Amino acid sequence: MAGSATTPGRRSQAVAAKKTAILSAGLDYFSRFGLHGASLEQVAERAGVSKTNLLYYYPSKEALYVAVMRQILDIWLAPLRAFRTDLEPLAAIGDYIRLKMEVSRDYPQASRLFCLEMLQGAPLLMGELEGDLRGLVAEKSAIISGWVAAGKLAPVDPHHLIFMIWATTQHYADFSTQVEAVTGQTLADDGFFRQTVASVQQMILEGVRPR
Structure with a gap:
């Protein structure tokens, strides 16, 4: 019971950590290269996630940019x-x-x-x-x-x-x-x-x- 109770909490913490890393990487690249100059591949690599994983949370580069803004x-x-x-x-x-x-x-x-x-x-x-x-x-x-x-x-x-x-x-x-x-x-x-x-x-x- 204790393990099952804490698993959702751990999952939500992991998700929050991934989204924070993605937003931080997005800010880094967007602030240097702008929306059109930055690529999702660069952001994903900096955040330590796959591009597919990034697109799960932010379905497009524009969606990520708006979230950062x-x-x-x-x-x-x-x-x-x-x-x-x-x-x-x-x-x-x-x-x-x-x-x-x-x-x-x-x-x-x-x-x-x-x-x-x-x-x-x-x-x-x-x-x-x-x-x-x-x-x-x-x-x-x-x-x-x-x-x-x-x-x-x-x-x-x-x-x-x-x-x-x-x-x-x-x-x-x-x-x-x-x-x-x-x-x-x-x-x-x-x-x-x-x-x-x-x-x-x-x-x-x-x-x-x-x-």
């Missing part, structure tokens, strides 16, 4: 979902900047692939953007608008504030080669990471601080 979107939106309304506005925005910079540091491949998808017009992700992303941004923009109306922030457009935070923080992942060429450092350097977060926070927060 949805995983990226979850990572990318996590800091915005965590936008804290229990903090004072400047503290909440500063915290959001730090979390977004952590995503750029910890998931540079994901950020670059997301950027590539946007540059191509988001042909396979537009539904996600017009759904979850738009709704989440509208929700957080309403919070920022409320702070502005209460005089807790300078009069700024919430959308443009969010876009500026995205552009600034993601630059350090999407253009990491350029950043390293100019500064000789990356976000993997703890001192440079802390200096970067503090600098970006200062510049953006001083812009929205109520006068």
Whole structure:
């Protein structure tokens, strides 16, 4: 009985491990070569599974790509979902900047692939953007608008504030080669990471601080 009870659990763990390996390999190849440049054979070999096994979980390269992109979107939106309304506005925005910079540091491949998808017009992700992303941004923009109306922030457009935070923080992942060429450092350097977060926070927060 004990053996039969644990077998399904072990199977589900094995399946989850395989899917995680496939998604990780997909992210690696898609971020370097794009949807059309990467092959399922490459992804399967990197994941340690057969192509047939890969196609059992993801029936086409497009299906795998969409699964990878949805995983990226979850990572990318996590800091915005965590936008804290229990903090004072400047503290909440500063915290959001730090979390977004952590995503750029910890998931540079994901950020670059997301950027590539946007540059191509988001042909396979537009539904996600017009759904979850738009709704989440509208929700957080309403919070920022409320702070502005209460005089807790300078009069700024919430959308443009969010876009500026995205552009600034993601630059350090999407253009990491350029950043390293100019500064000789990356976000993997703890001192440079802390200096970067503090600098970006200062510049953006001083812009929205109520006068």
